[in-house]
Amino acid sequence: MQTISQRTLTDIMRYHGITVFIYTIHYPFFATACDPAAAQSINMFYELQARQTEAYCRNELYAQAVDQVKYARKNQFPFHNYEFISVYKVTYNEDCVTSLYTDQYSYLGGAHGNTIRDSQTWDFSTGKQIRLPDFFPNNPKFTDFIFTGIQQQIEEQIKTDSAEYFDDFPSLIRGNFNLNGFYVHPNGIVIYYQQYDIAPYVRGIPEFFFPFQDCSFNT
Template identity: 60%
Template sequence: MQTISKKTKADVLLHNDVPVLTYTIHYPSFTSTCSSVTAPAISQFYEIQSRQAEKYCREVLYPQAVENAMYAKDNEFPFHSYEFLSDYDVTYNEDCITSLYTDQYSYLGGAHGNTLRQSQTWDFQTGDQLNLTDFFPDVKALNNTIFQVIKNDISNRMKDAPASYFDDYPHLIRGNFDMNAFFLKPCGLVIYYQQYDIAPYASGIPEFFFPFVDCTEDAASS
């Protein structure tokens, strides 16, 4: 079993005493009863990710924010401070398996921000990431069954909200499919697509649940 603690990197970056960028980066750190070796290595994975995200904020977003603030001041436009928020959600943590996703939200002064999702599922006995093929070992079934389920699910959703997906979603669900875009939940797994991959911004990050056939009713409700 894994114990998870939250770590945070955060700062408010100024230009001429004006806050132009605020960033908050939450990331997990693990201990585990399954192995004394794998937990520090997996924790290091997220520590490195957090450093990369902080570097991106300070070396890429901050200069952009300063340039935008100076342009707004020179042209007497309102300036909206940039924001970067990264946070994670643990969706499964049982025995030696932990699954989670991280959403990175960026607001760059436009009409709205954008969110990018990444996910990992870990085996703390081996230290390896599990792949979608670990749960769908039959590649042919992966190509046929998964896309058909997603297509049928979207078709049903569009009966209540006709504009919730792009018209060419049957093509997009294949073209934009990412083998790494999944996470576990009790009794199943969720496959997701990024914003704009198959649906408008208002639909957020589309998710599709695939239950495990051997799932018990008690586990499904947990």
């Protein structure tokens, strides 16, 4: 098990005394007995990712916010400050394996904000990521198994709780599938899709659970 602490980059950015943009970026810092060099490499991964995100916030998103406040002033429209929040959640942390996802929420005006999810599963004995195919080493057609399972779960959800999905979700779960769109849970694997990939905004980020006993990988 890895020891995890949190680091944060944050700022309140103003234009002529008006708060126009606020960003907060949380990211993890790991310590491990598995391989300290691996932890150092993984920490560099998240440090670089956080710094790149901060640069994007300070340069591109702040400039967009300034343009919007100028437009609002000129046309006497109300202005709501832009916001960017990046938070991570550790979903599995046992032995030398840690899995986590990061949700990046941005509000850039309009009716509501949007969230984009990213995830990694690490082997701290090597410093390398564990990929989705690694969970199905004896099944080269594992994506067919996943698509069938997701479609069955959606159909069951629609029957039981009137879940909202796009009418063409059977083709969308295949067309918008991302091999990196997963994280590890103590009892299995969770496959997820981004907002709007297969369902309306109200559905959020759709998630689909596959127990370990349905896979061949032993964590």
